[in-house]
Amino acid sequence: MPRIRKLSGAEEEFERAKLESSLRRAGAAEQVAREIASRLSVREGMSTSELRSQVLSELRTKDAAAAERYERTRCCAAQASAEVPQGVVRLHPETLKRLEVQPGATLELEHAGRRRMLRAEGSSAISSRELHIHNDVLSSLGASAGAKLALRRL
Secondary structure (H helix, E strand, C coil), X not given: CCEEECCCCCEEEXXXXXXXXXXXXXXXXXXXXXXXXXXXXXXXXXXXXHHHHHHHHHHHHHCHHHHHHHHCEEEEEEEECCCCCCCEEEECHHHHHHHCCCCCCEEEEEECCEEEEEEEEECCCCXXXXXXXXXXXXXXXXXXXXXXXXXXXX
């Protein structure tokens, strides 16, 4: 399998099953997710942004609602902090930009089928691949520090 270049610059092997799972979480039917993942032209060194663009193009022709949901979602590693107020998710300004939201916007966080609505705040002290939330919010999502949470703009 080819290696893809992540936003951080790191490379990892492309995993078709991981993409299929992401498409299903966005609401695509299993068959649609499988079909799209198998039709993609993934090449060595391709960026995740290029891959996302291809996926969105294919998904829009099959399921517009799932395409919209997929486009509004990013995953970040969760970090717990007692200093972050409950009801708030702190994100790097670049993450806010990629999600196309302003501070104060409401975002949906999801993990293992559990969801919470939180208000976005920006902080340059946070990595662009992390989100910081209150310890109790992390627990209510059934997640632990470092778990990947889906962030979705509404």
